[in-house]
Amino acid sequence: MQSTRVIQDDQAVRDRIMAAALIRFRQYGYNKTTMAEIAADCDMSTANIYRYFANKQEIAGLCVANCIQDRIRCVEEVASRVDCSASERLRGFVLTLLQNCHDTWSKDLKIHELLLFITSEHPEIVHDKIARLQELLQAILEYGVSTGEFQVEDTVSTARAIYSSIAVFDIPLSMNFYPLQVFRARANEVVDLLLKGLSYTGKLQRYEEGSPP
Amino acid sequence: MQSTRVIQDDQAVRDRIMAAALIRFRQYGYNKTTMAEIAADCDMSTANIYRYFANKQEIAGLCVANCIQDRIRCVEEVASRVDCSASERLRGFVLTLLQNCHDTWSKDLKIHELLLFITSEHPEIVHDKIARLQELLQAILEYGVSTGEFQVEDTVSTARAIYSSIAVFDIPLSMNFYPLQVFRARANEVVDLLLKGLSYTGKLQRYEEGSPP
DNA sequence: ATAATGAATATTTAATTGAATATTCATTAT
DNA sequence: ATAATGAATATTCAATTAAATATTCATTAT
Structure with missing residues (x-):
């Protein structure tokens, strides 16, 4: 019991430090946040933080991972809404992803900096995220197949293709290039086109050389 | 006649300067290339360059625009091959774009730096490029419709959607993330999916709530 | 023993300034 | 008049160092 108690306490301290760090990272960014400030916010000495984390970058990495988790949870929610068709789930998935992405870029600029910095050191964080998104797409596809909405042979490769299309x-x-409104319109156009491909019945119009005018 | 003569001479000098500049930009990058070096390569004084260009950035901008032009010409060629079906043209278009993009990133790193720098000052260069690519896609679509390969209502919005999908x-x-080989496979998957959408006949499978097991 | 600290050390950032380079311009050559 | 130049000026870059910050560690408190 004693050891469990201690581990829980440890986690509480870690959480407290990460919460304080995240507030400062959000407001001032990674570089302008000092370990001394984080420590002061937690009413502890700077040195003590190093009992709980190897270094500043580890704290930032965990903050980023948490943010990504939160973002993915939004998408998971949309991707599995019981009252929605597979098509609606797919559209919701894409628009939610876009919204998240835009928010990170424009509202959460400091977090975006952090994300850029951390993911350049730990690309596996991004790969894991993409893998998870592709799993969700696959689930949407399987749902669509089960309801008869979609005709898809290989849901794994199709999920990959869809992710590439909406990446x-x-x-x-890329949020630099157009206002959100334009991106939304573009995303909807892409979803429209993808949906046609997904409900494709295999009755391909054969191309006969020279027959049309 | 005299004025024409002078303008032609001017253009010849401009071309000579740009050629010399491009060689140095390619090898050493923008910052490590000095106006003095470019001038020496052209056997003229530094000051004389300013008779032909407003500043160093203008020279770089024109080099970049030329490079993009060259790249687009490759794509144009593939997009209008007389011996290819519209589907083949589309696939060639995407794979050529990918190849160009990968080359710029890995082989022509210095030019990529330049491109990044110039397009941050002149985003219209990128917008023009995208607009041209969308025109080419539209031409492929119209060709596909004319041969009966594709069923597309609105070629403009569909061309936009396709560009978004392959952006x-x-x-x-993005070339950082996977080796070229993987990207090629992804591009082919996307094209496969898009082609299904393009040859979609409109006979949509209706989703009937609760009817499948 | 565990948690925490203050002080010492190592590393990174920021300010300074001299050197290199871009740009301008008055003058010269054609 | 047009083209070109050398020298003058403005701007940017790079080396230097002082200050700030991250990290470690010996010591103290619980």
């Missing part, structure tokens, strides 16, 4: 809406850098 | 293959930054 541009999940890359904060 | 990730046209963003040098």
Whole structure:
């Protein structure tokens, strides 16, 4: 019991430090946040933080991972709404991803900096996120197949293809190019086109050389 | 006649300067290339360059625009091959775009730096490029409709949607994430899916609530 | 023993300034 | 008049160092 008690206490301290750090990272960014400030916010010495974290970057990495988790939870929610068709789930998925991406870029600029910095050191964080999004897409596809909405042979490769098609809406850098409103319209156009492909029945119009005018 | 003569001479000098500049930009990058070096390569004084260009950035901007032009010409060629079906043209278009993008990133790193720098000052260069690519896509679509390969109502909005879907293959930054081989596979998957959407006949499977098991 | 600290050390950032480079301009050559 | 130049000026870059910050550790408190 004693050891459990201690581990829980440890986690509480870790959480307290991370919460304080995140507030400062959000407001001032990674570089302008000092370990001394984080420590002061937690009413402890700077040195004591190092009992709980290896270094500043570890704290930032965990903050970023948490943010990504939160973002993914939004998407998961939309991707599994019981009152929605598979098509609606797919559209919701894409628009939510876009909204998240835009928010990170424009509202949460400091977090975006942090994300850029951390993911350049730990690309596996991004890969894990993409893998999770593709799982969600696959689930939407399987749901669509089960309801008869979609005709899809290979849900894994199709989920990959869909993610590639909508990746541009999940890359904060691209948010520079157009206002959100334009991106929404573009995302909707892409979803419309994808939905046609997904409900494709296989009755391909054969191309006959020279027959049309 | 005299004035024409002079203008032609002017253009010849401009071309000579730009050629010399491009060689240095390619090898050493924008910052490590000095106006003095460019001038020496052209056997003229530094000051004389300013008779032909407003400043160093203008020279770089024109070099970049030329490079983009060259890249687009490759794509144009593929997009209008007489011996190819519309589907083949579309696939060629995407794979060529990807190849260009990858080359710029990995082989022509210095030019990529330049491109990044110039397009941050002149986003219209990128917008023009995207507009031209969308025109080419539209031409492929119209060709596909004319041969009966594609069923597309609105070629303009569909061309936009296709560009959005494949934009990730046209963003040098993304070349970091996977090797070219993987990107090629992804691009092919996306094209496969898009082609299904394009040849979609409109006979949509209706989703009937609760009817499947 | 565990948690925490203050002080010492190592590393990073920020300010300074001299050197390199871009740009301008008065003057010269054609 | 047009083209070109050398020298003057403005701007940017890079090396230097002082200050700030991250990290470690010996010591103290619980």
